[in-house]
Amino acid sequence: MNRTILALSALLVPASLAQSPPPANYDESKAGSYILPDPLVLASGKRVRNATMWREQRRPEILRLFEENMHGHSPPRPPGMTFDVFDKGTAVRDGKAIRKQITIHFTADKSGPRMDLLLYVPAHSPKPVPVLLHLSFTANSLTVDDPGVKEGLIWNREKKLVPASQGRGFGKLRVDDFIARGFGIATVYYGDIEPDFAGGFPHGVRGLFLKPGQTEPGPGDWGAIGAWAWGLSRAMDYLETDKNVDAKRVAIAGVSRLGKTVLWAGAEDQRFAMVIASCSGEGGAALSRRNYGETIKNLNTRFSYQFAGNYQKFGDHPDSLPVDAHMLLALIAPRPLLLSTGDQDRWSDPRGEFLAAVAAGPVYRLLGKQDLGTDQFPPAGQPILHTLGYSMHAGGHGAIPSDWDVFLQFMEKYLR
C-alpha cells in the first residue's frame, strides 16, 4: 500500500473503531517482559536505606508521581463543610447495634453536593470500635436490610438522579457479622460524591473546585477516582468526631473501580489504618507493564474521566509511566493491605496483582512488616494474610460471600 492509500484508509476508519484498544491478551507467554521502577531508589539514584528516608523522601516523591501522571491533585478539606447527624443513634438489630446517619455537606452551601454516611456500631461496646468504611455502588438504603435507612437517590442508566427504590441492589453488607465481632460498619454511595460517567463532573465535587475561568478539569487535575477517594476522606473527617468510633482503626474497602479508589484513598490519606481492595485490576493493583487483561489504553478509551488527563499519555507506552501498581501498594505500607481477587477474573489480571504485591514487598520489609513471604502464585482459596495480604477466590469479578469471611479475618488480625 502506498502512502496515499494508507492515509485514506486511516481516514475511512470510523472514529469509534479508531479508538478501540487492541483486544486483551490472555496468553501468559505473551504478557511480555518488563523492568519495574525500583520503589526503593530515589529519583536522584540514591538508595533508600531506612524508614526515615522512605517516609521523608521517597514516599512523597512517589505520591507526587501518581498525582501528576495518574490521579491528579485533590483539594484539601473544604472549610465550610458540615455534618448533619440526622439519625443520632437508633437501637436496631434486636438492640445489638446503634445506627447513625449523617449528611455530609461538602460546602457551606447546602444546595451543593452532599453525601449520606450510614454507620452501625455495636450497642454495648465499652470503648470506641474499629470500623470498616465501605464505598458502595448504590445508595445506603439498598446496601443494607434496614427499613429505617433514609432512601437515597441514585444515578440511573439515563444519567438521571432517581429514588433508590427504582434501582437494584448489589448484595447486602453483613452488618450483623461485623457487630457480632465488635466492629462497626459504615457505607457511602460513590454517586453522592460524583456520578460515574464522562462529563459527570459538574454534578459532583469536581465541579466545586474548578479554578476561575476553567470549564472542565485540566490535564493535571483529579479524575473521578480522585474525587471518590476524596469523598472517603470526608467520611473519615466525620468518623474522627464520633465518640463510638476508634478513628485510628478505620479500614476502607471497595470493589473493582472502587477497589482502585480505596487504594488511591489509602495512599493519599494515611489516617486510613487498613485497605481492602477487591478486583481492582488495571489502574489499581495490577501491574500496567504486564500485558495481560485490561490495559491503560482500555481504561483511557472507556474510562478517561476516572483519571487525570495526563494518564492518556501512557496508553501506548505503559513502560514510560514513571510508576506502576507495586508503588501504589507501597504507598499504603506499613499499614495492612489485602488484595482480593478471583481466579477467573482475567480482565483484572489476578496474577498481575500478585506480582505487584511481590514487588511492593521490599517496602513492607524495610518498614519492619511482613510482606507476602513468597513469589509463588498461590492457588484459589489459600489466602496469605500477612500485613501485605493476597486472597483469591475460585470465580470471577466481584466480592463473593467467602471473601467477606476473609476480610473479617484480616480485620480481626490487625485491627482488633
Ligand code: GCU
Ligand atoms: C470495567 C473496567 C474495569 C473496572 C470495572 C468495574 O470492567 O474496565 O477497570 O474495574 O469496569 O469497575 O466494574
